[in-house]
Structure formats: C-alpha cells, structure tokens
Amino acid sequence: MTQLSDRYTPQEVEDRIYQWWEQAGYFKAQDQSTKPPFAIILPPPNVTGFLHLGHALDHTIQDCMIRWKRMNGFNALWLPGSDHAGIATQSVVERELKKEGVTRTELGREKFLEKVWDWKKQYGDRIYRQMRRLGDSCDWDRAVFTLDEGPSKAVRRVFTTLYKKNWIYRGQRLVNWSGPLETAISDLEVEYKQIKGSIWHIKYQVEGTSDFLVVATTRPETLLGDSAVCVHPEDERYAKYIGKNVILPLLGRKIPIIADTYVDREFGSGVVKITPAHDFNDYKIGKTHNLPFINILTKRAEMNENAGPYKGLKVQEARKRVLEDLKAQNLLEKEEPHTLNVGHCSRSGAVVEPFLSEQWFVKTEHLSVPARRVVESGTTQIEPESWTKVYLHWMNIIEDWCISRQLWWGHRIPAWYCDKCSHITVAETDPSKCESCGSTSIRQDEDVLDTWFSSALWPFSTLGWPQETEKLKTFYPTSVLVTGHDILFFWVARMMMMGLEFMRDVPFRKVYLHGIVRDSQGRKMSKSLGNSVDPVDMIEKYGADALRFSFLAHIHSGKDFKFSEQRTEGYRNFMNKIWNATRFSLTNLQDFKVPTEGTAAMPDKAQLTAFDQWIITKLGRTEKTVEEALEQDRFSDAATALYSFVWYEFCDWYIEFIKPVMNGPGGSEKQNTQLVLAQVLNRVMRLLHPFVPFISEELYQKLPIKGEACIVDKYPNTRNDRELLALGSDTAAYEVEILKEVISAIRNVRGENRISPAIKINVRVSPSDAKAQKVLLENRNAIVTMGRLENLDISAEGSLSKCAVVPVAVDGSQMQVIIPLEGLVDIDEEIKRIQKSVEKLNKDIAGLSGRLSNENFVKNAAEDVVEADRKMLEQNKAQLSSLQDALKRLQS
C-alpha cells in the first residue's frame, strides 16, 4: 500500500493527473453517441490574454457542470476556443512595435498582420496551458480560433446572407469614435464616467441686430461645426428670432435660428447650439430640420479644414484656443462648474467623439423579435431569472449594430467596390470582377468586422456550420452558456439573434450568469489599485482544488463574487483534511480484502454497527442534497453539504467511532466496518470530483474499491447507489445521536471546568429507558475512548454528591450524564456552568409556556407544531428540575 505524506501537496499531483486524463482521452466527446448530449461552448478568451480570476470563476463553474454530467452518463462536450479580440490584440501588438520605434502604418497592412500572427503563435497557447492547471476538462482536439477557416467561412456566409436580405447595410451615420484607435466602436464599448467639467455660456449675435443669444455648452470647440441654434417654439423670449440667423462666433458663418420642442425651456438659457455631426441629439435635429452636417474632425480626432484657423489641433487644444479667442472677443459670458457624464472608449480610455462616417450596420429590427420571444416563452431560461427583464428591455430598445471597425486585425469585410460603376459586390468567396459591370477594377473594403460579429456565431460556427455536420446535429442547441452578466448584450443577445436566424433554434437552453470577481472588500480588481489576484499564483500557493472550491462554495448566480485569499487557505485546509482522512483509512484498510469485485461488495446488514449504518444514512442524505442542488445550479449548497459531511460527520465522528473497532481484535465486525469505510470513501471521492478533481482522482486511485478512473465513474445518487444506501437506518441515526449527545455532554463539562484531556475521568450515565440503556451498553467502548474516560458506569443507581449533572434528551429518551468532580475542579465553576444552563432553560420554558397558554395559538397553529412545543416544554421542565437538584447538592 502506498504511503501517503502527512500533508497534501498539490504540486506533486496536479500535472501528473491532468496529463493522464488528457492522454487517456477522458475529455473527449463523441460526434455521435447513444448517450444523451450535454454541451457547453466556452466563452472564448482573448487569444493573447492570460487567465485572470474572472476566467477562473467562469471556468470552474463550467468544469463542475461538465464533470458532473460526464459522470452522469452524458456525452459531455466542453468545446474550447479563443477569440482574436480585434482591438485588444491589435493594440497590444502596436504597443510592442512602438517599443521598437515602428508604427503599424509604416509597416503596412500585410507586414503588420504577419506580426500579429507571430504574436498569436507565441502567446496563443498560454491561456490554454493555464486552463489546464485549473483542471478544465475541455475537449482540446476541438479547440477553435475565431480566425480559423471554419469560423471565417461562417462569418462570410452570415454576412452575405444578411446583406442580401438587406439586414446588413452601409451608410453614413454618427458613430462613437475612438481617436487613438482610429476606429468606430459600438455603443456597448462606450463607458460613461462622471467628470467634473465646466459649462460655458457663449454669446451668438443675432444677424442685423445688437442682440445676443446665449448658448450653454460643455464642449465649446464643437461650435465650429454648428449648423443652427435652436429654441423651443413656444418660448416667448425668443419667438421673435425664429427664422432669423445668428453669426457663428470665431468663424463668422451665418446659421439659422430654428425651433424644436426638443429644447427644454427651463434648462440653461433655453437656447441650444446644434452640431449635427458631433452630437447624437443634434444629429436627430439635423435630420428632421435638414441641416448641413459639418464634420470638423479627422479620424485621429484632430480639427480638420472645416475648423478654419483651428485646423490640426487636438480636441483639448482646440477647446482651449476657442475659449481664449471667445474671451478676447468678449463673447464668453461665463463659465460654471458642471459635472457631466463623458463617454470613454473602453479599450483606449480616450474620450469618445461622436463622428460622422461611412460604416456597416446590422439591422436589428427583425432579428430581435424572435430573440425576445424565446426568452419570454422560456425556451431559453436565464439564471438568475431577474436578468430576463434586463435582457428583454434591451431587446426592446435595441438600435442597429455598427459592425465595421477601422482596424486590420479581424475578419475583413467581404465587400468590394467597383471603380467603374461604384457597385458593391458582396460575396462569400473573393470575386475577381464586379458582379454588376464585370470590371476587374475592384477594391475590397479596408475595414474589418467587430469582434463580436464572429462571436455571435460561436455556438454553431464552432460545430462546423455552414456544413451540416454530425456534431452540429448532436450538440446544437447547446445545453447551457455560462458567462458574466457584463457581456449579456455584447454577446449573449447577439448569439441569440444569429442562432435563431441561421439555425432556426436557440443557441442554448439556459444562460447561467455570474457576476464580476471583486476583492475581499468588494472593490473591482484593477492594476492601479494593486488588488488584482493572479489565479495561477493561487494555484501554486494553495492548489487548484482549493481555488475551485472557494468559488463553488460561495458562488451565487448573478451576484458579484468577493474573492478572499483567506478563504482559499481555509479550503486548502479542507483538502488536507480529506487527504489525511484517507491516509488514516488506508492505513486501517491494509489488511482488508475486497470480498467481491468492486463497488458491488456489500456488507451484511445484520452485522453492521450503529455507526456504520448511521454514516450510510448521512451519506444518502448528502447524495440527495448534492444532486438536488446541482440540478438547480446551486453549487454552494452542494459544496457546503459535501464540506459538512466530510468534515463534521465522516472525520469528526465516524472515524473516531471506528477507531476502537480498528484497534480491536478484528473478526467479522472489523471486516464489515472496513467494507463500509472503503465503500463510503469511494462515494466521497466521486461526490467531490466535479468540485475538486485533482485530489479526488489521486486518492480514488489508491482506494481498495474503485473503478478505472474517478473522472468517468458514476456520480453517486440515491438511485444508482440504492444498494449501499439501503444499509443505512433511522434507528441507527437515533442511536448515534444518543452517543454524540452523551460524549458532547462529557466534553462540555470537561471544557467548561478546564479538566485537562490528560486526566481520565469517571462517568456514570443513568438512562431512563431500556432502549437507551441498550445503546449505551453496546457502545461503551466509543464513549470511553471519545470521552477519555477511566471508567464508565451505566446505571440508574449511584451517588450524586459533588457531581456535575447534564441532562440529555434524544427523541423521547432521557438520561443524565453524571460526573464526580470531587478533587478535580473548583466546584464554583461547575455551579456557574449549571446556572447558565438553568437560565437558558428558564427562558425557553417561559417562551414555550407563554405560547401554549395562548388559546389562539393552540386553536390556529398546525397540530404537529403545537405537539412539538408541548413535548419540548415537558423535556425542558424535566431537565430544569434535574439541574436544580444538582445545583442544590453542589451548594449544600
């Protein structure tokens, strides 16, 4: 038998076990199988990224689900993949190039892309390696990258199909523009931050008069692009000006004074400047009033020729200069402090400028309808349910999706412009000539697609679509999608739309949303705060299992997760506890021979001790709890049930109970107990496996009763484990309860009176009925050992003088635990202890009798509730009187 060290060292176990699993092919799913399918598509991490705590949480949940289903006999597929992450990756590589003093434009598109692919080759596997350390049981042979041939074909098919339906269109729109990245970004990529800025009041002279209209703005430089000023049509102050012009300060252009109910008369001066090309609200006004759209910015967010003398300045510089010049011309009435929300690019951090440009859009009007319906009808469930409303609300107000990005890294838009006839050819395979006029002088669109466009196709593009593959038939719709609620709109909603449009079915049956990982104080993890935690560090320090368990024991769907290293340390201790309990067991199983093959070996029920039957009963309850919890994705309930069973039932009591048996003479009692021990350990490892795969597999392999591998053994539940669980009994549960109570009573007296464990004491237990007496007599050994007794007397007769007395009641059986204290302790301590109990009993009795004397309670409450109270009252009264007697004796 292998000798186990007295501490669990994950470093010696994890890599070895993982390699074995992978080589043995345990993670593989079958394209076709008689087993029911269960599929999870991994939210693809950024290809050049590294594993952070958020991934670790996300993956742990998925791995737990997959392992559980795999053990339940499913054809379980966990399909891994990685995302090219357009903006993120391109920025990283650009930053690297900058160190070498090269810009991407200098390099040119082709060369630059080569560099990015190099980068991908170098770092693309890093995150996969880190996932292996966490224990992720992905089917690695199926790993897909968004720019692989398969997904790229899917992207082209979807793009062309939607284009032909007119659900993808090109148009000039106002979009969110990131200056540093020189690209459009979607609404969702804009983060609003509260900024303490100013609001400036600027005077616009009314043409042909000496009157001024005062306009308030937070972005004074945009006045260079003003097309009008606007007032409320019913605002008496300005009625006379409507239709006239004002002179635009600094540039001297004439612009009209228009009227629109959009203006709030109460706010500011009641006059609004209209800059249709640089403000989303003004854009709408510009459209309805047919105003010119004057773009004053370049792609780099610098002033262009329309800005006249300010050309070439960056926005902030232009603002400064504009203000100076206005002041010099006495056109700046005042400046007031003002807090406003400013949109920032979530990638570059720069202020987002609304920018007018030609972009590609997905029309969402029709796509969103079924995406809404399937959630309303429950075809796809969102967990937690509260996010359903959020999802539906967003689907209701959804705007068209800007999918073109002015980047190089990504899926290039499959559209070609004809130099001759300007026709746009959109095609799945690169065309050689214009489909309209046949000219070969065609140019492909320079832009690439938003990364989320390919992500939206992920549930079917990873399974071979547009080909009709077996795996697609088997695994689509996937079973569940696990992801953070922060990408519900970015990703989940768009997968839903695309899946329904192209597969005519939902992409997943269930969406499990979790929150963001925060630090132990609830702050977001960030580099600047220095509070981010590297999961790989945690794995190295405490082991992957401990990290996984700290997630699973505390995760609640939808809620943010506060990570605490201290807690992880606690679960590391739990792993050690499991390790040592097994170590003890194996030592005591050295002379054990498995009577028949494997898990079928069952002991003779008639010969089982009460502890054996009791632990089996507890095991059965645990299996039930765990199964119910996992079915409802309540991982923490399952994890907690396992923690309690292993530590508080199995280790604290069962192992202690069987020590006398193991150290005893042997024979059939020992044989039976050994068999129970071996069987329970076997169940413990299997139950723990989806949560803590490494340690459970490692120990499982050392058990006398085991199968080929824990990872593919059955997951125990009340149905498939019936044969063993039938050996449990409620009578035994009652008996063990008595023993536990008696032993606790002895320990309590010892503890409160500070009697050293080194001193063995004498105890008498006086049972009030034959049933209890029998239990005590049969288990005398256990009580003596665990109470550390010199002598145990089980009898109703005996002296009570100078004795501690603890009344014990279990299920109607009453007894007293009597401990002579003469010479052992200060009697006053014991008097205090008893007085404390008396106080508590008095309080309880007062409450109970108060309630029972209320006739409304007796009349209205459920019978069993009243009955239980009556019983409790009686019991308490009996205990009280025995304590009062004991007190009298001690005080006399």
Added chain:
RNA sequence: AGGGAGUUAGCUCAGUUGGUAGAGCGCCACCCUUACAAGGUGGAUGUCGCAGGUUCGAAUCCUGUACUCCCUACCA
C-alpha cells in the same frame, strides 16, 4: 431619470412553502490525545436597515422609508 438587486454575528454570506436565527473565517480558553497544529475540544457573539400593517406567530408576506450597489439612458 427608468429598471434591477441588496441591507441578517467583527468580516463574507446561507436561511426553500411564515413556527423559538445558521455556516465559514475571525475571536476567547484549554490541548502537540496514536490521520491531520493546514489539527482537536469547549466557549462567546445578532431588537435579521428603520416604521407601520396582516397573523396566534414575521428575517420570511404587504405598505412606506433610509442607505448601498449594479444595469440602461443622458440636457445642451
């Protein structure tokens, strides 16, 4: 501004249909008792945000209110 979630022991959180408040960590005391000091045993700790209401009985249901957080939108 609209929507959502939350407020329970020092900290992080459980608490399914209303029936005398739970866990982990931390804390205190004693103990290296032959699996484990990453351990054992015992112990202390809460007017369940506040105010009303329904009920024999409310952490749990209803109404109001305070505070916190998140999401969506955003006024020049």
